[in-house]
Amino acid sequence: MRIGIVLYPTFGGSGVVATELGKSLASRGHEVHFITYSQPVRLGSFRENISYHEVSVSDYPLFEYPPYETVLASKMVDVVKREKLDILHVHYAIPHASAAYMAKMILNSQNIEIPFVTTLHGTDITLVGKDASFEPVITFCLNESDAVTAVSESLKEDTYSHFSTTRHINVIPNFIPLQDDYKEPESSIRLRYADPEEKIICHISNFRKVKRVEDVLLTFNRINEKIPSKLLLVGDGPERYKLEELCTKLKLCDRVKFLGKISDTLGMLKIADLFLLPSETESFGLVALEAMAVGVPVISSNTGGLPEVNVQGVSGYLSDVGDVEDMAINGLKILGDPEILLQFRKNAQERAREFDLESIVKQYEDVYRKFVKIS
Ligand code: GMT
Numbered sequence: 123m124r125i126g127i128v129l130y131p132t133f134g135g136s137g138v139v140a141t142e143l144g145k146s147l148a149s150r151g152h153e154v155h156f157i158t159y160s161q162p163v164r165l166g167s168f169r170e171n172i173s174y175h176e177v178s179v180s181d182y183p184l185f186e187y188p189p190y191e192t193v194l195a196s197k198m199v200d201v202v203k204r205e206k207l208d209i210l211h212v213h214y215a216i217p218h219a220s221a222a223y224m225a226k227m228i229l230n231s232q233n234i235e236i237p238f239v240t241t242l243h244g245t246d247i248t249l250v251g252k253d254a255s256f257e258p259v260i261t262f263c264l265n266e267s268d269a270v271t272a273v274s275e276s277l278k279e280d281t282y283s284h285f286s287t288t289r290h291i292n293v294i295p296n297f298i299p300l301q302d303d304y305k306e307p308e309s310s311i312r313l314r315y316a317d318p319e320e321k322i323i324c325h326i327s328n329f330r331k332v333k334r335v336e337d338v339l340l341t342f343n344r345i346n347e348k349i350p351s352k353l354l355l356v357g358d359g360p361e362r363y364k365l366e367e368l369c370t371k372l373k374l375c376d377r378v379k380f381l382g383k384i385s386d387t388l389g390m391l392k393i394a395d396l397f398l399l400p401s402e403t404e405s406f407g408l409v410a411l412e413a414m415a416v417g418v419p420v421i422s423s424n425t426g427g428l429p430e431v432n433v434q435g436v437s438g439y440l441s442d443v444g445d446v447e448d449m450a451i452n453g454l455k456i457l458g459d460p461e462i463l464l465q466f467r468k469n470a471q472e473r474a475r476e477f478d479l480e481s482i483v484k485q486y487e488d489v490y491r492k493f494v495k496i497s
Contacts, residue, residue, distance in 0.1 A: 123487075123494050124153045126201055128194070128212040128222065131162040133357065133383055134328060135408040136243035138164055139273070139296050140213035146483045148172045155205055157197055159190070163385050175201050191217040191224075198225035202236050208494040210238040211486075215246040216256060219263035237268035237493035241294075244273070244405030247281050248426070249332065261285045269489050274427030277405040292489060295430070296408045297482035298474055304417030304467050307393045315379065315393065321351040321457050324394035324418070326387055326409045327401075329359025334423075336361070336368055337400035337446050341421065343372050344450030345396075349457050353378045356390055387412060394418045395463065396453055402443055404428050414438075415474035419466035421453050431477075437470040 125147060129140035141164040144154040148171035156162055156174045165174065177197045179188040198210060198221060210225070212218035222238040229236050240263065250256060264270055264287045271292045272278040278291045309318070316322050323342055327333040335355075342353045355365070355378065362380070369378050384390055387409070391397070397413035399422040404410075406427040410420045414431075420438035422428045432438050439452035456466050 123147075123209065123490055124155070124205060124207045125490065126155045126157055126198065126205075126207045126210040128157045128198065128210065128218045129162060130214055131156075131158045131160045133163055133385070135296070135406070136214045136241075136246075137162060138408060139243070140211075140241075141165055142297070142299075142479070143211075143483060143486060144172065145169065146479055147486075150483065150487075153205070155201055155207065157194070157201055173205070191221045194218070195221040195224040195228070198222060199228050202229055203232075203234065207236065209490050210236055211241065211490075212238060213241045214243050215240060215260050215263060216250060219267060220259050223263055223266050239269045239271065239489055239493075240264065240267040242270065242272045242277055242281060242291075242405075244277060244403075244426070245332070247272075247277060247284060248403050248405060257285065261287055265289055268493055271486075271489065273406040274430050276427040276430065280405075280426075292485075294482060294485045294489075295477055296406050296411060297477050297479040298411050298415040299479045300475065301388070301415045301417075301471070304471055312393050315354060316352040317350075319350065321345075321349055321395045322354060322393055323351050323396045323398060323453070324354045324356065324391060324413070325398045326356040326390075326412075327359070327399075329357055329361045329365070331361060332402045332404075333359075333361070334400045334402055334443070335365050337444060337449070338398045339365060339368050339372065339374070339378070340446040341398055341400065341449040341453060342378070343374060344446065345453045345457065346374070346377060348454055351377070351395075351457075354381055354390065354394065355379065356381050356384050356387060358383055388416055391418055392416045396421060396457060397438075398449070398453075399423070399428070400441075400443070400446070400449060401425060401428070407431050410438075411474055411477055414470035415477075417467040417471045419456050419463070419470045421449050421456075431473075433469075433473055436466075437473040438466065 130137040141162040148154045219240045325338045424440035441448035
């Protein structure tokens with residue numbers, strides 16, 4: 123099949139999922155065309171069967187808001203015609219689904235049929251999408267997409283409760299390539315961040331309000347009082363300065379390292395003993411799955427799709443949003459005993475294997491095959 127994938131190219135979960143999906147489809151023999159405004163972070167070097175089409179919006183003084191959606195729709199029309207695409211798959215509803223609808227209608231007027239699949243990732247429904255300024259467009263696009271998928275049952279339910287749509291939503295969870303069995307990381311790498319007797323706790327996010335990064339620090343502070351640890355913070359975003367201030371207030375500056383944006387998150391996770399994800403809402407929590415895949419247990423909130431990924435008492439623990447006391451108690455339960463930690467590491471990896479890339483990519487192929495006749 124010739125598949126056009128429209129995505130955000132950044133570090134965000136939806137972009138990561140879309141890029142990894144495209145790479146996997148390409149390795150399975152499909153021709154994949156990424157359409158977005160800059161090269162996707164996870165795309166890496168040149169690969170067979172993959173092309174990247176850049177959407178660039180010209181700067182004109184009249185435009186207070188550059189019309190990205192219009193240029194994107196035109197680009198989709200162009201790529202569908204030039205590359206003879208069979209299907210478009212747009213990740214994140216805003217504005218990708220409405221641009222895809224526009225492209226479809228334009229092509230339709232030229233007697234070219236192009237189905238489009240919309241994958242909902244979370245904030246496009248739970249935070250931004252349900253805002254009155256987007257809602258009518260999102261509802262319309264959900265109804266007009268040839269297929270809609272969501273990354274968790276929880277997101278599917280949220281979609282039905284926030285939007286007046288009855289259309290079928292196919293749940294296809296996020297995925298991760300199978301990883302080698304957990305083995306102790308090279309001590310030289312660990313030693314760059316922590317002394318041998320210290321534990322390494324990690325959090326990765328875009329540091330937006332929804333991630334509750336202050337809870338990461340408050341939980342870490344409680345754990346660190348009992349078990350000396352280091353906290354590695356990967357990512358960047360609007361809450362970072364507040365967090366730096368809190369670090370100073372709690373006198374934790376020498377225990378917390380802000381590492382900024384890193385594209386090889388798995389490499390970083392491999393040296394961690396525990397992962398914290400106390401989000402206000404999380405449609406899936408891809409980063410928790412990434413941690414589990416390399417044998418890192420997860421302490422998370424019990425919100426949104428997280429209980430569909432992290433299993434209580436098995437791959438980690440889940441607490442109510444904001445309950446940093448409970449999160450710390452759970453973290454200490456895991457870190458306090460090497461045998462328990464090892465068991466949780468194994469369990470976490472075992473659980474992550476249920477989200478194996480190979481089997482989940484086939485579910486997307488099945489969706490495409492409903493609209494594309496060729497193999
Ligand atoms: O985590 C974010 O805020 C980024 C956001 C995105 O759309 O890039 O992530 C969402 O999509 C991910 C991939 O499907 C999910 O794993 C995240 O849970 C979801 N984030 C939220 O729901 C807050």
